[in-house]
Structures are given as structure tokens and as C-alpha cells.
Amino acid sequence: MFLSVFDLFKIGIGPSSSHTMGPMTAAGRFLDELAGNDWPRPAGATVDRVAASLHGSLAYTGIGHGSDRAVVLGFAGQNPSQVDPDEADAIVAGIAAVRRVSPPGHPFYRFDPAIDLVLDKKTPLPGHANGMTFYAYDAGDRLLLKRIYYSVGGGFVVSEEELQRAKARGSITTEGKKVPYPFRNAAEMLAMAARSGLSIAEMKRINEETQMPGEELDAGLDAVWTAMRACIDRGLAQEGIMPGGLKVRRRARQLHDKLQEEWRLNRPNPLLANDWLSIYAMAVNEENAAGGRVVTAPTNGAAGVMPAVMRYWLHFHPEADQTSIRDFLLTAAAVGGIIKSNASISGAEVGCQGEVGSASAMAAAGLCAVMGGTPAQVENAAEIALEHHLGMTCDPVAGLVQVPCIERNALGAVKAVTAASLAIKGDGSHFVPLDAAIETMRQTGRDMSEKYKETSLGGLAVNVVEC
Template identity: 65%
Template structure:
């Protein structure tokens, strides 16, 4: 099994990897599909299903689909240009993607939120259609946004895992058990094995330099969030809090730094800064998703700024280890809140962060695996019930709590020798089963939990 560190950590935009980035990617793929057709398409339409319908407005899914169909990509996203394109589209009701004739698209009628049963293959489904001059459907494609910005067509999902045609990697672990066996046999760390796999697939790139760039984007996001103030968009009136918390913590430097809560406040502030930026539509890194984007950066910033002996030279080691754990969870369970609840998002992120921290603090592969298991186990059953469909409540604070749990999990694991009762593979499979059995009300539909019990929302 090979899933790159750059698949797990992707630079994107808020507020959601599955509801914003995924639909933009799907729309871009659909444009390519239209360009390959032998007949002329005069217009397009989109229909959102499942979680994309129920929380799509709060997650900016409609906006993402329109921008994607206009030819704006995640990689080339420019906020000012995007706003101008949306304003033009609402007035002219015509799309002008490169390589295609102008396409009719009326946002008020050609983009539909379908609140009926979800599509069969995944909770995040969207159907994109091309129409001829008379309005008849001449091409149709169903896409599923399966979490973390990953997109599959209905045919691709039905076919199962895509065949891996790349060169064989030296450490093709598909489970934590295999990962630990390969580490013991090779004498290598998890990060070293992951690095060896990456170098086979990316032989001509500056691997460590590219990984450090991912960290720079994460770190810059923290810094922006620690400075920004005001109210988040969406209508809930949620105030940004990270800047005020950070200011008060800085004011307390030199004071009672022994107070036991201070370190957790720093960690929470870092995580909340990221997720406030995400909620505002800013640039974030999926880690492994947007909704959980604050956990890994917060733990890394805590390690670099608060732990004696931490070195930025070891940032790649942290992220390679975290990516190895994230890949196991994605391939054997899910990182999608719409599929398995928030245990699949913040729970996965906490497991990744705990593993990365344990690694750079000198943990053995067994201790690293134990750290990931502790963090994931203690998120099992966590629901995804965003108030008003926005990635704000409880999502922002939940990232802070996930980061604190990750640090605690790493610390507990490092106090032991790596031996423990519940293997990480068991925790991952339990998360998958729990998500399968969880009511759809609690899987990113805003039909249960806090989303229905908080007054005036």
C-alpha cells in the first residue's frame, strides 16, 4: 500500500476538504470529461446528495461547485478572482471554462440540494450533467467526495481500490502489524520506512524541502489565526477567540508559568487559530481533512516552541510518521466525517499527531504505534454534528481538545515500552464498524446532536 505524505497533507482552502475541496476537484474532472466528448454541450447542472446537501450551504459546497465548473482550481485559487467570478455568474448565468464553449448555468435552478436518500456508494455524492441546446441531458457523471479532498467516480468506487502501477516500494505495509514487523526486521523507524517509499515514487524531488513547505503553510496559518479578530462568516455570530487567548498567554509569560493549564491553553490556541482560519475560508492544509486541520499543526508548534531540544530539522520525521498513520486509517477505515463521524476526522488527526510527537521525542516504533492507538481509541464514537452546517461549533474547539489528547497520548505511550492490549489495527477497525453503525443524524448532516439541541440555530 502506498499513499503519499502529499496525499495526506494537501494545501487547500476552507472550510471543508470533503465539502469544498472535493466538489471543486469533481467539477474540474467533469470539465475534462466534457472536453473529451465528441458532441457539443451547451449547459451544465449539478445535484448534491446526502451530507453535501444537508450541510452543503454551511460548508460552501454550492460555491465550490460553481467555482470548479467555472474552471477555478484549488491549486490556482485566488479569493478576489473567485468572488468576481461568482458575482459575474449570478448576473450572466454563463460559465466560461477554458477549452469549452460558454455553458449555460443558472445558480438558482441548475444547482439543486437533494434532501432525499443519499446516493448508494457514499454519503457525499454529487451528480454533474451536461445538456444540449434543447436542455436534454447528453452526458452525466456521478462523483463521491470521500474525505480529505479525495474524489472517486461511481465507477471507480464500484471497481474497488485502484491498481497501483507505480514502482514497488520497499516497505509496502498495509496494516500497523505489518508496519511494526517491517520496522523490527529493517531496524528502521516508521519515518525512515515512509521516506524510503516516498523516494522511490518521487526520485527527482526535494522530498524534505517539499515537506518543510507543507509545514510552512501550516505554521503561517497558525500565525494568521493568532492575529485575526472579528466574527466568522455564516450567520452564527461565532467570534474568533485564538488571538485573544494568545495575547493573554503572552502577557502571562514570566508570571505563573507553572500553572498546569497553561500548556494546554497554548496547544488549544494553536489548533483553534487554524480552524478559525479554515472556517473563514482561508488557506489550510488537510491533516488529514480541513475539519481536523488544526490538530497536527498545533502539536507540532507545541513541540517546536515549548519542548526543549526540538529542532526544525526533524519536521519531516514528524510529518512522515503522521502520514504513515493517516494512510493506514484512510485505507482501512475512513477519514470522512460524513462516513464515520468526527472520530474519523479529529480522531484520525489526533492519532497522527500523537504518533508524530512520539517519534520526534525518541519513541520506538512500538511506542509510536501505541501513541496513535491511545489517541484514536479515545475518540471512538465521536459524532459529527456541526451547528447550522458550519465548520465552527463544535469543530473549532474540538480541534483544540484533539491536540491536547494527542500530546497526552504520546506522553502515556512514552512512559511504557510499547506493549499494550489493544493494537492500532483493532482501534482502526473498531472505528470503521462504529461509523458503519452510527446513525446518519450524527454523520455531518446537522440532523442530530448539538445541531438540533442548540436554541435559535
């Protein structure tokens, strides 16, 4: 099994990897197919109009998560890694005004978002909770092409056909790429580490270097951390009300200033590390909620956990350096790949245990590794963090990635550091294997009511409004 570190850590924009980045990517894939010659185009037919419908969780929380906006941007030829967050609203407004799109390499297509983009809450698609249908019509409104895509978490998008093939082989992320250490689960990962004498980061690096040169891998890892660090810094510099209508105020800068004042006054603070962890995580997720540039880790909704723990590592541990940051990311990616392949990182599929729970497990593993933990201790750290997120629902108020998501990232980061600290003080032996925790998460997500899986139909999303 091979899932690249850059599949899990994608640079994009907020507020959601599955609900924002996924729909934008899917629209781009549909445009790519329209531009090609591999679809059954009727003789002489020309595409004149495009349209899309969002289903399931995408329909229920699409407005709050910016899914409608993302499709418009995708039809405009934008992609998550390159779109300028500061220009996005102007692009969307311009398309709504002229009711057409002109993506690069394409002619003009008629597209009126008010009519041609439908949030269909009545018709769920069978493959996944995050389903989308794209349409192309000629000038006489004859349907020329229809394609269904699914956003399966963390910005991953698969077509209907790809999803069926993936289910047949047992995993959406299992690919045919051969690598020296093809561990499919944590037990295999530990066995391979024991036989080889290598760390988890070293095995992951060797696997990655079968796909790219080492210099390219390091440059990519450094770019991921640079984007994460920049997101923290932007979040710490911003103030005001976040968009969406809840009027939730940004708090990271104010809390940061209070901590700086305590630092200057040399006031004792026994919770100092936890405070910094929380502020770093909140800064990232406030940026995400505002539609800023973030890195999926493994999702946008959980994007603050990993950067917060990594910044904590650099802040409080004098031995931390850039090489250790790379090892942190590689170790975290190894654990994240196992979780995604054997359960899910999608809140719409398994609730927030799959988002913040996975992020906390990944961060705990990465921190334990750079603190000198053995592979067994690293696996233990990931298990502790994941176990204590099991059953967590995804119930965003008003469909916005603000309440409880921002604070939930802060607590996920605190749990990750605690898990790593507990694990490294032991010898790696423990009662519950990581694989058991992952399987428990999968089963719990399967049994969880749909109203607690990113639909805003239950939990805080209902009771806060009623209060």
C-alpha cells in the same frame, strides 16, 4: 499499499475537505472530461450548458460547508490548491450575475447557479454519503453527458466506476504502485520496522522516494509545514465574526494576547503547554471556518490538530528542527494512510471519530516519533489517541464547521500530546492494538445513525438550536 504523504496533506481552502475541496475537484474533473474526446459525444453535438446536483451529506450541510460555492468555483476552472480565498466570493458573484462560466480551455457554458445547482436531500446516491452528479446539455437541453462522483474524505474524489473498482479490491486508497515497505496495517508496519531496523519515518521516506527524488520530497514536506504555520499565524492575527450566521466570534487572537501578557509578567501557569496547543489549533480552524488557506490533516474539519502539535513541538522542545518536522509528517502520514485504508477519515461516513480522532492519532504518532519513540511506542501513541475518540459524532450546528469543530480540534491536540507522553514512558507493549482501534472505529461508524454523520440532523446541531 501506498498512499502518499501528499495525498493526505493537501493544501487547499476551507471550510471542508470533503464538502468544499472535493466538490471543487469533482467539477474540475468533469470539465476535463468535457474537454477530451473519450466520452460518447453524439455526432455534431456541442455542450452548451452544465449543471450539478449534490446528494446526501453534501445536500444537508452543503450551504454551511460552502459546497455550492465550491461547485461554482470548480466550473469556473478554479482548483483548491490555487484558488485565492480573497477572490472566491467575487468569482461566485460574477458567475451568478452573468449566468455562465468560461473555464480556461473551454468555450462559454450556460450555468445559472440558482437553477443549475441543486441540493437534493431526497435522493441519496448509493456509493457514499457525499455524492455528486454532473450534467452537460446541448443548446436544446438534450443530455449529452452525466457523471457521478463521490467525495470520500480528505479531499479525495472518485468516480462511480473508480469507487466500484476500489470496493472490489477492498480499499479506496490501495493502488498498484510497488514500494519497498507496502504495509497495509499497523501490524505489518511494526513487523517491517523490526526486520529492517528502520523507523516508521524512514520506511515511509523510502516508499515516497520511489515516486519522487528526495529533494522534491523534502521541498514538498517543507511546503506543507510552511502552509500550516502560515495558517496558524493568520488565525492568530484575525478578529471578528466568522461567516455563516451563527455569529461565532474568533477567539484565538484574544487568547493569544492574554497568554503573551502572562508571559511578559512572568506569571506561573501550570497549563501553559495546553493553552498554547489549544490556541494554535483554534487559530487554524477559525481560518478554516472563514474559508482560508489550510492543509488537510487529514481533513479540513480536523486541520488544526497536527499544526498545533507540531508548533508545540517547536515551541517547547529545544531539540526540534526542520528535519524532525519532516519525520513528524512522514510518521503521521504512515498512520493516516493505515486509518484511511482500513476505516475512514470522512465525518459523513463514520462521524468525527474519523476526522479529529484520526488527526489526533496521526499527531500523537508524529510527536512520539520525533521525541525518540520506537516504532512500537509510536503505534501505542496513535492507538491511545484514537481509542479515546471512538464514537465521537459529527454534529455541526447549522452545518457550519464552527461549533463544536473548533474547540474539538483543540482537545484533539491535547489528547495527542498526552497520548505521546504516555506511550514514550512505556516500552511499546499495550493491550489494545492500533489495528483493533481502527476496526472498532469502522464498525462504530457503520452502526452510527446517519443523523450523527455530518448531516446536522442530530446532536448539538439540533439541541443548540432548540435551546
